[in-house]
Amino acid sequence: MHEALVDFIQSLPVWLQWLGGMAAAAIPFVESHFGTLIGVIAGVPLPIAMLAAIAGNAVSMLAFVFAASAARRKVLARRTPAEAAPEPTARRQRVKRMLDRFGVPGVSLLGPMVVPNQFTSSILVSLGANRTVVIVWTSISIVLWSIIFALLGQLGLAVLS
Template sequence: MDFLQDVNEGWQYVLVFLLGSIPWVEIAAIIPIAIIVAGMNAVLVGLLALLGNLATVYLVILYFEKFRQWRERKKGTGNDKSKRRERAEAAWNKYGMPGLALLGPLLIGSHIAAFVGILFGAKKKTAVIWMTLSLIVWTTVITIASHYGINVIDFIRG
């Protein structure tokens, strides 16, 4: 019976990796759930959630140009600017890739932050470096907070 329990536990960690890679679930949701609710190993959960999230963020960065080409073929290169885009550009001009990478995982999600950074002209290498650093920092903070039972989101909101 111990073997079956080990197999089941192994699948839980695979699920952490997979859920960590999904936009909007990501590290901010899966780490507290896995550690606090499921009682899983905090270090392993943090590492697997980070690797899952990084894998898909890297894919977003890597294939951004293909997406842009597809979108231009489909919709054209229209230059009409919405108020939302103007606000996003203003934030980009003020904070750049470092600000977007550090705030993005909690505010808009890491995948969207990477996408917006590349969209507004960040170099792929810069986006990879800042997104990696940001996700390492946030994974560490959320993992430690979850391990000790602190709700990071409520703590940040005050």
């Protein structure tokens, strides 16, 4: 079965392999790390699997960050100085505690173990973290997690072979 999947994937044009990898990695909870792993297992050449997953995840993350930033600006513009902020959700409180403890770099690098980086990065921005700093550190995280899972995928395929 695995060989049939690999043969099918490798028979596709390279642009379609890229598109499939990017689309998979743009999905929260799949992200660059599982997108890379799926690509490696499916027989997509490692560089294509990694770069496509990183690109798809980064584009998705940027969409979430810019949307959260715009929403934050609109909410803050409507709020009067005397108006209190609404009670944050449990997820926001958890991310806020992590932000206070580890800063943007720590939350960006460790966050994907708990919550998809699209959600983590948008929550960081909505909590008031600098958008550019969040984008830079989340991008670094996307690349690092992709490398880790590419290595795990290669190791797993070597063990199974």
